Amino acid sequence: MLWIWLGVIIVTAIIELVTIDLVSIWFTLGGIGALIAYALGLNQTIQIIIFIILSVICIGISRPLAKKYLRTQTVSTNYDRVIGQHGLVLKRIDADTRGEVKVLSMEWSASSVDNSTLEEGDYCEILAVEGAHLVVKKINK
Template identity: 55%
Template sequence: MSITFIWTLVLVISVIVEAITIDLVSIWFGIGAIAALIGEFFGLSPFIQMVLFTIVSIICIIVSRPLAKKYLRGNTVKTNLDRVIGKHCLVTETITADNKGEVKVMGTLWSATSLDNEYIKAGEYAEVISIEGAHLIVKKINTGDDRLC
């Protein structure tokens, strides 16, 4: 079996795998195989062809993968839930390190835990830091702030 056949086979398989999958997973190996085929055309030894294949594939992965992931991911559509992050809320059930409490934010009741397991008693105000699953992570704030809950 000739080395040209092997590089062509690597190229064809990587293109087929790339066509089947939705993420970039093998195109770099196809580009590396093209570089090795060019090296074979110029009479380089099989060892040098393998080194060329490896180096070109690694360079392609390092350069293109982060860019491709960024642009292929597309625009992330935020849901209405994301609106509550950064809002202030009223604690309706005391939040302790061991138990979830409840907060009212933008007219809706949510289960909540505090950031750093802080104790926040009912009637105090907090700020929504993030959403984790089906509950909010909140941080106690001073009551002097008059943003809506």
């Protein structure tokens, strides 16, 4: 059983090091507990029970804590951070033609939400992103 517990510890530790999620650290700790039980001379059934109980306890304790404290924050990209911003129309937008809008120092292809005409120099609000173009509506400034 010595080699089995060492194998479990090594394999699960390597898996944990290779992945970025908590996927096997619990089994590593359970394997350490079972290895200690082996060193104390406890029988094979007790070692397996200790492995299972320690692994389940570690999952029960660490998984909720990890989800709470290791929560990844979403970083806004160009795609979603322009929604709700105001932009300047650089090229005329009408029902038949997409124009161009400058928002957050970037130029985007744009169309009007209600097919109204926006002239060069008008200000608009970005309502959505559809594919690679913005959907805008005219605002009065």
